[in-house]
Amino acid sequence: MALYSEKVMDHFTNPRNVGVIEDADGVGEVGNARCGDIMKIYLKISNGIIEDVKFKTFGCGSAIASSSMATEMIKGKPLCEALELTNKAVAEALDGLPAHKMHCSVLAEEAIRSAIKNYYDKNGIEYDKSQFPEPHGEEEEQHFEEE
């Protein structure tokens, strides 16, 4: 399909790290069903390293591919590196996303941040609050059918 790159299709049809970690150390969920995108990320962390990561996503092909790629990119990485993962890097690793699908990569970045924040909060670990801006309201991305 011309809409998506081969990489997006590969990660969509054969997503990596799908699942749930029952005893996760950090869980992050962003998006909502109304907008048609929910991403949930589970982290298993030891000694500041992401030992395991799983995801479940309700959404379009690019949302699922972004989740798959993002989890691959942070698996085995220290938290500080995972926090540096940008949506652009996710989109680039997928050989690009169509312009109107870029918000899917934003969700992936935000879901990871939200899971790490949840881990910090649960364990009373101090962190720089500026690293965790409020997730984007999806509303601002809405462009209605105005001419």
Next chain:
Amino acid sequence: MAKRLIYVDNAATTAMNDVAIAAMSPYLKEVYGNPSSLHSVGQAAKEALDGARAKIAACLNCEPKEIYFTSGGSEADNQAIRSAAVNGAKKGKKHIVTTAFEHHAVLHTLKKLEKEGFEVTYLDVHADGVVSVDEVAAAIRPDTALVTVMYANNEIGTIQPIKEIGGLCRGRGVVFHTDAVQAVGHIPVDVKADNIDMLSVSAHKFHGPKGVGVLFCRRGVPLNTFIDGGMQERGRRAGTENIAGAAAMAAALEYACENMQKNSAKQLALRNKLIEGLLKIPHSRLNGAFEGRLPNNVNISFEGTEGESLLLLLDAKGICASSGSACTTASLEPSHVLLALGLPHEIAHGSLRLTLSEENTEEDIEYIINAVAEVVKTVRGISSFWDDLQSGKIKHFI
């Protein structure tokens, strides 16, 4: 397994059939004239155009001179609505009645007219996707210039009470337009019996070519130009005529009408089998009423899924379908048609539209039922939303 291709997106467009292609080809090569030319080559083209017009008029039960060729359904909708609005305004009538689930060619034209000072009433289509004649009657005011209601909906296939609405409008002296793009060639449409003043048709929805359609405008109903220029189409639509397109459209429509009974019975049986098979998937629902539905339309939502994912996976299995999900368009809003039925956004996101043609077979239907069951399972398996529905954290809607 060899990859098969099953095209079930015939409400989007159809493949041209042999009859239409054969009717078109002489006008691409041998009869290439401009119908406005006086010479024999031009006059041969004019004859072809007149012949196509007569055939289409016969299929719709009107006079040939009430048929205006356009570039398609959207242009016909634009011209009809704008013309009726402008002519109404001349008499101080600046109110229009329509429904919430019209095609965008209608809705966006009306939105523009609202900005120009017209007032538009958007009628509810209720949970079953059918407008109420009584509500149309109640909405008509002394200053109503136009009622425009589609013949059958493009997404959910529900057929509207056109004859009754037409009769009502005729009695109240209000111009009645219907976008019949999904109906003509599929179900009987008779502009006289249905009391229609203006009607839009598109050729590529019944195995004709893209880029050609007609606007029927009843004699006596004023029609303004939408495209200005030469005196083609009796001064109502400028531009050198698309002879090949008109000839192919006429042939396709004639063929569709001659074979309607047979083809519609075949599609209806396949459609019912498909609906029955797909509704066996847990937490699924048919969108739009089952009764009074186009014989080729299936529109089903699968809770906990997102339509674009379903489409991509089905495409990989050789099935071409469509969805009302926001993710299949550039906007983040799901189908306005499904929302008009009162469905929550998440159910609209998880919709699948399958529109058959007479080319589909029993085997296709069985293959589709199995494939859809499989991809719904796959998508739900990845879906956090489905997990929440299953665990009871969120209540099932379906």
